[in-house]
Amino acid sequence: MIRDERIPSDELRRIDDEIRSGWSTGGDVDFEEAIRYHESLPASKRFADVLESADKPLLQPRAGVPRLDDQIELLEYLQDDGKADLLPTTIDSYTRDNEYGKAQEGLEKARETGEDTLNGFPAVNHGIEGCRELIDALDAPIEVRHGTPDARLLAAITFAGGFQSFEGGPISYNIPYTKRHGLEETIEKWQFVDRLAGAYTERGVRINREPFGPLTGTLVPPSIAIAIMIVEGQLAATQGVRSITLGYGQVGNVVQDVAALNALQKLGDEYLPDEVCVTTVFHEWMGGFPPDEARANGVISLGGMTAAIAQPDKVITKSPQEFQGVPTKEANAAGLRTTRQVIDMAIEQNIDIDGIAEEQDLIERETRCLMDTIFAHGDGDVVRGTIEAFDSGALDVPFAPSDSAKGAVLPARDDDGRVRIFEWADLEMDDDIKEIHKARLSQRADTEGREESFRMVADDVDAISDGKLIGRPQGKGGVGSAD
Amino acid sequence: MIRDERIPSDELRRIDDEIRSGWSTGGDVDFEEAIRYHESLPASKRFADVLESADKPLLQPRAGVPRLDDQIELLEYLQDDGKADLLPTTIDSYTRDNEYGKAQEGLEKARETGEDTLNGFPAVNHGIEGCRELIDALDAPIEVRHGTPDARLLAAITFAGGFQSFEGGPISYNIPYTKRHGLEETIEKWQFVDRLAGAYTERGVRINREPFGPLTGTLVPPSIAIAIMIVEGQLAATQGVRSITLGYGQVGNVVQDVAALNALQKLGDEYLPDEVCVTTVFHEWMGGFPPDEARANGVISLGGMTAAIAQPDKVITKSPQEFQGVPTKEANAAGLRTTRQVIDMAIEQNIDIDGIAEEQDLIERETRCLMDTIFAHGDGDVVRGTIEAFDSGALDVPFAPSDSAKGAVLPARDDDGRVRIFEWADLEMDDDIKEIHKARLSQRADTEGREESFRMVADDVDAISDGKLIGRPQGKGGVGSAD
Amino acid sequence: MVLDTMSRTVVLGVIGSDAHVVGITILEQALSAAGFDVVNLGVQTSQEEFAEAAVAHSAEAVLVSSLYGHAEQDCQGFHEVLEEADVDAMTYIGGNLAVGQDDFEQTRETFEELGFDRVFDSETDPEEAIAALERDLHVTTSESEQVTVTS
Amino acid sequence: MVLDTMSRTVVLGVIGSDAHVVGITILEQALSAAGFDVVNLGVQTSQEEFAEAAVAHSAEAVLVSSLYGHAEQDCQGFHEVLEEADVDAMTYIGGNLAVGQDDFEQTRETFEELGFDRVFDSETDPEEAIAALERDLHVTTSESEQVTVTS
């Protein structure tokens, strides 16, 4: 039965040896040599330092293509033409499934045909050398972004390959990304990833870790996301990580988004040990996008505006082609520049919106309820508590595809467009908070002259792609019109 | 010596006959027949009614090409693909100069070559029939937009041609648009335009009139714009206009823009006679745009966000190609849809920003100072007062190219990005208000560690196109680096 | 409202290692509301799981969803697997079927060649899928009207 | 700072019926700051007014600005008018020179054919125009450095 305890050094070495034998490139890892490589990198490539010392939100896109030279070209473009402050390398789906063989096939096919037959960069297959070639070629720090339940080999190779930031976590890369991996299993695997990052940290190479805040990207109530961020931050801290970036995905209501980012930073600082430097990352809208680049630019800009007000440490931008598919590099850079323009025009303005403190207070109270129930479920151990709380449904994520979460909680927007909880299922929450949500949602139902139902949820899921924030009834029968 | 008095009917007829003889198409105007044509139009083409009864900001682009069929196609596109609520017809520059002969040449060359040799639609040359073909072809109401100091013939033909909204005014289409026309002259000419609109109004065809609020489009302090809007509204009301849309151009600081739009509506209602229905129009940023469509989309979106908060009756959108030249129809429609998306996502949110009431109060006080000085200059007559006040410099517009304005007042942004007055010249203003501006600007100068100077103004003029709101020194020498 | 379509069973799932669940959640709801009997296999469903479920529930249609850009690889040989299991159902595929900014007509061809009866893009409303199913499975028009008229 | 360029006179104005004044306001300021003697004719300046001013002030360069899209028409025959008036000055044109979304290289050609020595697009910083003037009017390098070094 695993607990929230640091993996002992010998155990770390044992697992490390074992997982590195999983694919040929694993054998090339030499920890001492890797430390020397990191030490040789200029200050401008030290991810944690660059992020933590920035005086305004840094922008980072998403991007990953199979071939190394293409990936270099893509990132150079995003750096030069998009003016990205931080760069990504998004990993392909086969690697996420630990199917390095299939990834190899895809990579070879890509090399032969010139087509992108993988939806990301297979870093394990490229190996340490390939990774370092990438790191060396670019000026900005680069993060590994993936969605891998078992990312141990990916971490071993990319850390040794010179990456200093690694997205994900045992919950956030499990619940939204996979059906069958148990939580206990992914926690155990991520303890290794964090422990490895901690081993580098101990040697002065502070690997930045970034739990994935948006989760399913679809109307996730802020407190659920924040509680999971705190848990993953705690787990990482236990293993020795000292630079942690907690994430949050825009819901589109400015007051709620600013309040949530404030709460995320505040509770992160409070719950995580003092020796951890906590930063925040804001993801531009992660749900369904409008099938129209012009409208998508509006969605992106609203994200920029929110970022200018809340001033997170980092913003992950979307492209106007988000709806359609993997964006061209031009569209990706355009998303960066649109965001930059909005932020830079708005950030020097004093924009204090009423009601942020109240909303933040509500989010904090909700988050504390969830944290309390997690600790209670685990008799004080956050690992056990997380597993038990998901099991009982006291902790849950809307639209979770994973068997490890009930996925029974359902969100809906209130009359102001803030995300509330419509179906609580077994989610743990104080009654007075539930009453607040209930009242807000019944106010909306009144406005719309209809009952609260799954149809409202479905309408809200589609609303932003349909051009609105709130999924108001349109007169004509929509989804669920027959119930 | 002209005064703010209604043109008598016989005088109206006399001038009407005279000006209609200025170009062949003028002869076709038959007032009674025109009234019947207007009466035959469906409710959806009654500009004033559509605008005044809307429950959210209506969107209108700018657009004009020389040939009729091209103009129809262009407007259909903006209506169908851009989802414009209100349509424009922008007139070419030769017509604005009353050079109908040159416009005719341009039009014929356009017809021969298929190229757009004019920068707008020569409505006078197209005549009543051409105008009506346009009105008939589109579903939405259409406004005439131009920039013509002497727009009498244009008005006579377009009103009879079925247009029910007409932009401009004696100050707003003089000071920013022309060097040599005297104010007395343009006022006299616009009295006719307004009187003609009033004649239609009397017969139940409420022609909407829209003074051009952005003026030079470049850092115009809100109170200057609002005072001129009120004056033009008063002049129009005197001549019998009953539907007046006062305009304002975004300066980019959200608090100041919302405050200005609030003040515009409030003071418009207060200063204009009760029988006038006062609405407001917000122009997305009218100054220099970034030479990059992605960044331009950010500027446009900030305008949309501001509109969602202030909720003017109408928004005039910009396109992402504003910097480059006359936009393609696709870019024009994109500007509309980006704006729509931002407004529709933000408008249902309760976004109350601190400090709007204070800023609005300041703007109102400034505007009253200017209105008081205008009345005082004219011994109670607003026409005389306006002429005298511009003459003495008590009323002035920054960057005015006209000989009728001193153009000596200079704006600069304060540390929050609000437009303040740096050089007052002879502008009339209470000392305590001047002190407020002074304090704000010296705060900025302190922040930047430099003196207030023309260089600050020049930096602010370029700031938005350079990607920022405030023209902070960039370390390297910019304009005026040698002074 | 209970319709005759209650007897019409459809199998629904996301193929391959794709985890995008929101689309099929909405689809499941809409199909059920329209009177279909929906067997939702969830995300990350293998070709074999689709075939087994289709056999076990005598499904009249198999609805495959894919969003993440690996649809083509994931569907190679899918129709052979169905055939081997003796599944004789309509097959639909929908979602975001290509990597990158592709032309949809090309994508449609690719998937029709793979054996799918209908191919839908990601702008597809659930109503369109329902209408197609009603046509393909010969649900009578009056029933379908009952469904769409109620608002 | 006083420079030798003080003697170098340039005429500046917006041609035709164009009223866009902001650009030349900034240019005037920058040119003066760089030591040029600027005769600013303002907006809506005719070809003849440019020629007269150039003669009257013995200008070494005539700087024409046009933003509103009629530059080509407005500049037809301009160099003939200058010639007739015996103006022997460098001629520059800048601003937004074409209607619509044109390719700048094409625009440059058009205006070079019309007789302009240099053609600038609307992304031109005043510094570029100053640098070109200094080169074309043989202002010594050390002077120009004095100008750009001070910040």
Ligand code: B12
């Ligand atoms: C939310 C989201 C996520 C969430 C998913 C959470 C979850 N578990 O569901 C998260 C953040 C986890 C995620 C992860 C990934 N995502 Co994603 N995601 C999206 C996003 C933004 C919205 C999808 C959505 O929920 N839409 C709302 C629902 C209601 O619509 P829908 O899914 O399109 O379904 C409707 C229709 O398509 C249709 N339909 C769907 N299936 C079928 C089937 C049939 C038979 C029929 C008739 C109709 C039909 O009807 C549905 C209901 O109306 C889209 C982009 C977009 N569309 O805006 C990208 C997108 C689908 N994702 C993409 C990618 C690449 C990924 C990742 C690989 C990348 C990464 N960096 O992590 C991973 C994949 C993980 C995995 N193993 O699957 C790409 C796919 C690229 C491509 N196809 O070329 C997209 C298009 C984004 C992009 N532009 O790059 N994603």
Ligand code: B12
């Ligand atoms: C502000 C503005 C206005 C204001 C002008 C106020 C005033 N009197 O100055 C108002 C609202 C009145 C206006 C009116 C019109 N405008 Co206007 N306007 C603009 C806008 C938004 C900014 C111009 C500006 O001030 N820029 C800031 C200054 C500092 O930059 P600049 O002018 O480009 O000048 C710099 C450089 O170009 C260069 N430069 C300029 N000239 C020269 C000359 C030389 C020799 C050199 C070396 C360099 C140089 O150096 C300058 C300093 O850095 C531009 C679009 C844009 N650029 O974003 C449209 C724009 C110029 N306008 C345009 C049009 C069509 C018009 C109107 C015809 C349309 C209308 N609907 O009313 C009228 C014309 C009226 C008239 N008779 O001239 C078009 C021109 C289209 C084209 N060329 O293809 C533009 C591009 C907008 C568009 N996309 O449609 N406009």
